[in-house]
Amino acid sequence: MVVATAQDLYLSRFAQSMVRRGGSEPAWLAAIRRAALDRFAELGFPTTRDEEWRFTNVGPIADTPFAEAADAPGVTRGDLAPFLVKQLACSALVFVNGRYVPQLSTTLALPRGTQLTSLASVLASDPGLVDPYFTRCAPCEKQAFTALNTAFAEDGAFIYVPARAVVPDPVHVIYFTTTATPVVTHPRTIVVVGDNSQLKLIETYAGVAGHHYLTNAVTEVVGGEHSVVEHVRVQRESFAAYHVSNTQIHLERSATFAQQNVVLGGAIVRNDVGAVLGAEGIECTLNGLYLGHGRRLIDNHTAIDHAKPHCASHEIYKGMLDGHARGVFNGKIFVRQDAQKTDAKQTNQVLLLSDEATINTKPQLEIFADDVKCTHGATVGQLDEESLFYLRARGIGREQARAILVHAFAGDIISRVTIEPLRAALEHALLAQLPQEARG
Amino acid sequence: MLEIRNLHARVEEKPILRGIDLKVSAGEVHAIMGPNGSGKSKLAGVLAGRGDYEVTAGEVLYKGLNLLDLDPEERAREGLFLAFQYPVEIPGVNNSYFLKAALNAVRKHRGQPELDAMEFLTLVREKAKLLDIDSAMLNRSVNEGFSGGEKKRNEIFQMAVLEPTLCVLDETDSGLDIDALKVVAQGVNALRSPERAVVVVTHYQRLLNYIVPDFVHVLSEGRILKSGGKELALELEEKGYGWIEADGAAAHA
Numbered sequence: 001m002v003v004a005t006a007q008d009l010y011l012s013r014f015a016q017s018m019v020r021r022g023g024s025e026p027a028w029l030a031a032i033r034r035a036a037l038d039r040f041a042e043l044g045f046p047t048t049r050d051e052e053w054r055f056t057n058v059g060p061i062a063d064t065p066f067a068e069a070a071d072a073p074g075v076t077r078g079d080l081a082p083f084l085v086k087q088l089a090c091s092a093l094v095f096v097n098g099r100y101v102p103q104l105s106t107t108l109a110l111p112r113g114t115q116l117t118s119l120a121s122v123l124a125s126d127p128g129l130v131d132p133y134f135t136r137c138a139p140c141e142k143q144a145f146t147a148l149n150t151a152f153a154e155d156g157a158f159i160y161v162p163a164r165a166v167v168p169d170p171v172h173v174i175y176f177t178t179t180a181t182p183v184v185t186h187p188r189t190i191v192v193v194g195d196n197s198q199l200k201l202i203e204t205y206a207g208v209a210g211h212h213y214l215t216n217a218v219t220e221v222v223g224g225e226h227s228v229v230e231h232v233r234v235q236r237e238s239f240a241a242y243h244v245s246n247t248q249i250h251l252e253r254s255a256t257f258a259q260q261n262v263v264l265g266g267a268i269v270r271n272d273v274g275a276v277l278g279a280e281g282i283e284c285t286l287n288g289l290y291l292g293h294g295r296r297l298i299d300n301h302t303a304i305d306h307a308k309p310h311c312a313s314h315e316i317y318k319g320m321l322d323g324h325a326r327g328v329f330n331g332k333i334f335v336r337q338d339a340q341k342t343d344a345k346q347t348n349q350v351l352l353l354s355d356e357a358t359i360n361t362k363p364q365l366e367i368f369a370d371d372v373k374c375t376h377g378a379t380v381g382q383l384d385e386e387s388l389f390y391l392r393a394r395g396i397g398r399e400q401a402r403a404i405l406v407h408a409f410a411g412d413i414i415s416r417v418t419i420e421p422l423r424a425a426l427e428h429a430l431l432a433q434l435p436q437e438a439r440g
Numbered sequence: 441m442l443e444i445r446n447l448h449a450r451v452e453e454k455p456i457l458r459g460i461d462l463k464v465s466a467g468e469v470h471a472i473m474g475p476n477g478s479g480k481s482k483l484a485g486v487l488a489g490r491g492d493y494e495v496t497a498g499e500v501l502y503k504g505l506n507l508l509d510l511d512p513e514e515r516a517r518e519g520l521f522l523a524f525q526y527p528v529e530i531p532g533v534n535n536s537y538f539l540k541a542a543l544n545a546v547r548k549h550r551g552q553p554e555l556d557a558m559e560f561l562t563l564v565r566e567k568a569k570l571l572d573i574d575s576a577m578l579n580r581s582v583n584e585g586f587s588g589g590e591k592k593r594n595e596i597f598q599m600a601v602l603e604p605t606l607c608v609l610d611e612t613d614s615g616l617d618i619d620a621l622k623v624v625a626q627g628v629n630a631l632r633s634p635e636r637a638v639v640v641v642t643h644y645q646r647l648l649n650y651i652v653p654d655f656v657h658v659l660s661e662g663r664i665l666k667s668g669g670k671e672l673a674l675e676l677e678e679k680g681y682g683w684i685e686a687d688g689a690a691a692h693a
Contacts, residue, residue, distance in 0.1 A: 385491070390528040390582075393488050394542035394598065395516035395549070404541065408532030408581075 007044055009065050011037065014151055021154075026127045029134070036140050036150035043144040055328045055360045056270055056299040061242050066184035066214050069097035069177065077104060080176060083206040083236060088421035090170040090202070091116055093157045097177055098185035100155055111165035119188055120155040129160065133190050137220035137248035143272070145244045149218040153188035159201070163194035163224065170200040170419050177207040177215065177241070184214040195224040195252075200419060201231045205245075206265070207238040217245040223255040225279075230258050232417055236429065237265035239296065246272045253279035260417050262426060263290035263298055264433055274303040277311040277339075288317040289413035291433055292325030292357070299328035306339040306372075315346040318413055320406065321357035329361040331376070337368040346376040351383065351409055406434055441466045441637050442487075442507075442606055447498035449486050456482040456493065458662035464606070467634040471648055471673060472641045474659035475681045480641045481525055483659070484610040487639075488522035489515050502606065516542075517549035519605035523595040523612050525641075530582040535594070536564065538582050539601055546602055567600040571627045588615040596627040607631065607638045613647035625650030645677040658684050 014037050018030065025033075045062035046053040075096045077084075084092070093116065094104035100118030107116055115122065115129070122129055140147035157173040175187045193199050205215055215237060223229050237243045243266040251257055263269060275284050290298045298321075304313045319327045327350060335342045350359045363376040383405050391401035410430055417423040442464040449457040456479050464470050474480045486493050487500065489512035500507040507515060530538070543563075544554040555563065568575060571593050583591050592612050599607055609628065613621055628638065628651050640651055648656075648670065656672040657664045658681070666672065666684050676684070 384528075386528050387530045389490060389512060390524065390530065391538070391542075392512040393516055393522055393524075394538070394602065395513050395545040396538075396541050397513050397545065398511070400541065400545075401513075404533055404538070405530070408530065412532050 006062050006065050007041075010148060010152075011041060013068065017152060025123070026131070028131060029123070029127065032135055033151045036147045039140050040144055040147035040151060043147065045144055052301065052330075055326070056268070056297060058244075058268065058270070060268060061214055061244070064182055064214070066182050069179060069183040069185045069213070071099055072097050072178050075101070075104070075176065075178060079178070079208075080104065080174060083174060083176065083204050085172065085202070085419075085422050085425045088170065088172075088419065090172045092172045092174060093118070094174045094176065095155060095157070095187060097179065097183065098155055098175070098187055108169045110167060111161070113162035114165060114167060115158060115160035116171060117158050118155050119153070119158045119190065122158045130158065130190065133192055133220060133222060135220075137222065137250045137276075138218050138246055143246060145216050146218055146246045149186040149188060149216050149246075152186045153218065154186075156188035156190070159189075159191045159199070161193045161197045161199050164196045165194065166198040167200070170202055170422070172202040172204065174204045174206065175215065175217070177211065177213050177237075179211055179213050182212045182214070184216060187215065187217045189217070189219040191219070191221040191229075193221075193223050193227040193229050196226045197224065198228040199230075201229065202234065202419070202422060203231065204234045204236065205243060206236045207241050209238050210240055211238045212240045213238075214242040215244070217243070219245070219247040221247070221249040221257070223249065223251045223257050225253045225255065227252070228256045230418060231260075232419065232422060233259065233261045234426070235263045235265055235269065235271075239265060239267055239294065241266055242268045244270045247274070249273075249275040249284070251275060251277055251279070251282045251284060254281035256283045258285040258416075259287065260413060261286070261288035261300070262413070263288065263300070264429060266296065266298070268297050270299040270301070272301045272303075274305070275313070276305045276307060277313065278307050280308050280310045282308075282311040283313075284311070285314045287315065287413050287416060289410055290317075290319045290327065291410070291430070292319070292327055293322040295324045297326045297328075301328075301330045301332075303332040304334070304344065306333070306335045306342045306344060308336075308338060309340045309342070311339065312343040313345070316413065317348045318409060319350040319359065320353060320410060321350065321359060322353040324354075324356045326357070327359040327361075329359070330364065331362070332364045333366070333374060333376070335365075335367040335369050335372050335374060339369045340371045342369060342372040342374065344372070344374045348376075348378040349409070350380045351406070352380065353382070353406070403434065407431070410434075441503060442639075443501040445499050445501075447483075447486070447500060448496045449482065449493050450496055451482075451493050456662055457486065459498070460662070460664060462657065462664065464637045464639060466605075466637055468655065469632065469638045469640065469651060469653045471653035471656045472639060472659055473643070473645070473656060473673065473676060475685075476643065478659040479662040480659050481610050482662075484522055484525075484608050484639075484641050487515075487520065487608055488512060513545070516602075516604075517546050521599050521602060521604035521607050523592075523599060523607070523609045525610040525614065527583045527586075527591040527595055529584045529586075531584050533582045535580055535582050536578040539564065539578075539598060542598070543601055564601060567597060570600060570630060571597045572623050573597050589617065589620040592616055592624055593620065593627075596624050600627055600631060603631070605636050607636065608641070609638070610641045611643060612640075613642055613644065621647060622650060645673045648673045660685050
């Protein structure tokens with residue numbers, strides 16, 4: 001007898017999902033889904049033999065027969081409270097187990113023509129609006145998980161800001177999972193910010209402590225000419241959950257995009273973040289902070305593609321690993337032949353708080369232009385003994401001194417969040433999760 | 441206040457102190473001089489509890505406590521202060537936050553109530569004026585991007601805020617121009633009192649024009665070769681260290 005693998009499970013589930021949706025989906029979408037499923041069948045789940053997954057074994061994900069997530073009508077605002085941002089006036093789009101829940105969501109005043117809604121509803125009412133953007137930034141040729149998301153994604157946030165519009169309050173998208181048995185969700189977020197427009201976006205992934213599930217998320221962001229987008233990604237999944245995500249950003253002339261990617265949760269975490277700087281004058285910031293403890297694995301892969309001249313990219317990734325936690329960082333920067341006067345800076349710093357924690361870090365710069373400024377640096381270390389001694393020599397106890405240094409290291413990324421109440425909330429979440437002895 | 445008896449120490453396998461005896465009483469200022477590599481800064485480091493120095497013999501009594509049994513933070517709370525030769529830059533740690541944590545740790549140990557934000561600010565402003573410290577410096581990260589002179593002034597400023605009983609200044613004068621030197625000396629002199637002792641480690645005599653010592657000790661190769669009054673410093677200035685080392689070599693031969 002042949003045991004059905006999780007891969008087979010997805011293949012057979014696909015036919016059911018297509019039947020279930022019947023003819024309600026536009027033909028272009030059905031075609032994309034079929035192609036994506038075929039691609040997933042060809043690729044299969046990645047293994048550590050794939051260079052891009054060398055240090056990240058997704059065996060536990062591939063081997064778990066995750067069911068499709070069921071609706072959870074009992075979820076209240078109280079359940080979400082730990083993940084909402086106190087004192088922040090914002091529009092909130094809440095998804096529970098992958099499904100939009102309007103009762104838990106709120107919309108503040110928006111500029112005319114702005115759409116803040118769920119992908120499912122816009123696909124039902126006006127699919128033409130989605131067509132140009134679905135898979136525009138995140139194609140699935142190379143990534144099995146993205147192919148899987150594309151085949152199955154039914155809902156997620158759809159944010160469309162027309163040209164010349166400033167969304168006054170931040171938009172908070174929350175994906176929350178609660179489940180007694182292992183389930184999978186495939187949230188798909190599409191964000192389109194028109195020319196000369198501005199948006200502050202918070203994307204939170206969260207789940208109930210101890211719950212075992214897989215989030216397989218894809219986010220596509222298009223930033224139009226002269227647009228200004230701040231994106232804070234907050235990953236606070238349960239420590240028993242798996243989180244795989246792919247965030248792809250396409251920027252147009254003179255766009256400014258700044259992302260802070262804060263990774264606090266998850267047992268196995270893989271984030272891919274990619275930005276294409278497809279015109280001149282773009283400024284792109286991709287920062288990240290990740291905390292690992294226990295036996296967790298946190299893998300961040302970033303790629304910045306400088307395709308045109310006069311663009312700047314800034315990247316700082318900081319990790320803190322304790323216990324037997326493992327970290328992976330791979331930061332690619334491409335500077336195409338045409339991309340003269342590129343200014344690219346990448347820094348990766350890792351603090352190992354135990355002897356057993358490990359990090360595999362790899363900056364990867366491929367430069368084809370000759371008049372550019374590109375720097376990268378990676379440091380891996382323990383807390384600086386000299387700094388510790390200095391603090392202690394002023395009367396500060398060893399534990400508090402450690403806490404001060406650990407906090408200073410991580411706080412650097414959080415301090416770059418401009419949404420003040422969110423910064424405070426992240427500070428709080430960070431402190432709660434610092435290693436016991438470093439908490440002070 | 442401080443009594444060092446036959447102190448020997450090494451770093452890894454290399455001996456750095458080879459039998460130091462020194463007695464410092466409250467109200468006194470002692471200068472420890474000596475050529476580079478003589479062990480002056482090492483002695484300061486051993487007193488403050490630097491981890492990479494291993495004491496192999498001898499003892500240090502401080503206010504009746506066995507100093508060598510205490511952790512660095514315990515020594516600091518008991519009133520020992522080391523002004524670092526090379527103050528450490530700590531990015532991301534606010535200078536004022538750091539100082540408040542330190543002051544409250546010390547106060548707690550002394551059984552005094554912790555200062556709230558307002559009380560702390562008032563105290564700090566007053567001390568900052570004394571050392572010509574710009575209040576903007578308080579909100580920067582500890583020593584980060586400070587000039588050499590700013591770092592040294594920041595050390596003495598911390599000392600002024602923490603009000604220790606034994607101040608050990610490790611080459612606080614190095615790298616200071618004459619104006620900065622005067623400011624630093626003025627800060628130290630303001631702290632001089634009958635209850636407080638100061639140990640000034642220095643390579644040059646110049647600082648001692650401004651912080652006038654009661655005793656001068658000359659260190660070489662981990663031993664005190666000669667002790668005397670403030671005139672010894674002037675003699676050293678004139679003749680260099682060579683004559684004492686020659687004397688010392690003869691004495692140990």
